[in-house]
Amino acid sequence: MIRLENVTTTFGKGLDQFTAVKDVTLDIQAGSIHGIIGFSGAGKSTLLRNINLLQRPTSGQVFVDGVELTGLSEGELRKQRHEIGMIFQHFNLLNNRTAQQNVELNLKFAGVPKKQRRERALEALSIVDLADKASAYPGQLSGGQKQRISIARALVTEPKVLLCDEPTSAVDPRTTTSVLQYLSDINASLGITTVIVTHEMNVIKAIADKVSVMEDAAVVEEIALSSLQEPGFEPKTPIGRYLISDEITLNRQPKQAQDLAANVTRV
Numbered sequence: 684m685i686r687l688e689n690v691t692t693t694f695g696k697g698l699d700q701f702t703a704v705k706d707v708t709l710d711i712q713a714g715s716i717h718g719i720i721g722f723s724g725a726g727k728s729t730l731l732r733n734i735n736l737l738q739r740p741t742s743g744q745v746f747v748d749g750v751e752l753t754g755l756s757e758g759e760l761r762k763q764r765h766e767i768g769m770i771f772q773h774f775n776l777l778n779n780r781t782a783q784q785n786v787e788l789n790l791k792f793a794g795v796p797k798k799q800r801r802e803r804a805l806e807a808l809s810i811v812d813l814a815d816k817a818s819a820y821p822g823q824l825s826g827g828q829k830q831r832i833s834i835a836r837a838l839v840t841e842p843k844v845l846l847c848d849e850p851t852s853a854v855d856p857r858t859t860t861s862v863l864q865y866l867s868d869i870n871a872s873l874g875i876t877t878v879i880v881t882h883e884m885n886v887i888k889a890i891a892d893k894v895s896v897m898e899d900a901a902v903v904e905e906i907a908l909s910s911l912q913e914p915g916f917e918p919k920t921p922i923g924r925y926l927i928s929d930e931i932t933l934n935r936q937p938k939q940a941q942d943l944a945a946n947v948t949r950v
């Protein structure tokens with residue numbers, strides 16, 4: 684569904700030039716949840732933003748659902764971006780618009796007639812159980828609720844791909860579980876290919892099928908979460924081993940989000 688070929692992204696010029704993503708080739712399967720993990724500054728967010736060309740790579744190719752985004756004109760790219768939703772650490776909601784208006788904006792940008800926007804926005808809000816907060820302003824909502832509004836906004840154009848940039852970094856642990864549960868449910872029910880950037884291994888262990896480990900702008904290792912259950916399995920790289928063993932959650936099952944569901948309080 685998503686293929687990056689030899690993607691490199693540099694910032695600045697001359698002596699100030701800095702490579703944030705170095706020659707990354709990556710395949711992400713349709714319908715999967717794919718994590719990108721690494722320490723601060725490893726290049727995770729830049730790589731994620733390379734997928735929808737929010738950050739255009741300096742070189743290399745990006746394919747989403749068979750379309751080479753790096754080969755499109757700006758106009759074609761704008762259309763294609765409706766296939767790719769995105770959520771952010773700090774939600775990026777407009778504070779002077781209601782939840783519903785925030786969600787409707789994406790439909791407006793997608794050229795959906797006004798009459799249909801209200802109904803579709805309410806449908807998207809009901810996926811995250813927030814139809815009753817349609818008239819609330821972001822300032823009246825909790826962090827978890829704001830992230831759910833931003834998930835509804837991302838889903839409203841019925842994208843095939845959902846990009847999540849540190850979606851749980853600004854919320855508390857219980858809300859983290861709730862947000863991950865919604866992302867997991869949405870992936871399962873709508874089949875949306877989901878890519879999650881995080882520096883928290885417990886997020887990856889809870890929700891991802893595979894994880895790309897980044898270090899110094901490169902993807903140094905890819906780990907299928909199911910392999911953590913194989914006796915004797917060890918990540919190949921020191922950073923992979925560190926990240927996997929970093930958390931006190933080593934004995935957790937991948938896809939444990941379902942197991943956690945029983946204890947989740949929706950917030």
Ligand SMILES: Nc1ncnc2c1ncn2[C@@H]1O[C@H](COP(=O)(O)OP(=O)(O)OP(=O)(O)O)[C@@H](O)[C@H]1O
Pocket residue numbers: 694695701702703721722723724725726727728729730882
């Ligand atoms: N627009 C930009 N201009 C210049 N440098 C940038 C820009 N965006 C990112 N960088 C640099 O590229 C490197 C990678 O940044 P990026 O945000 O992708 O890392 P990250 O792994 O997501 O880090 P974090 O976990 O702290 O968000 C950093 O050193 C950052 O300062």
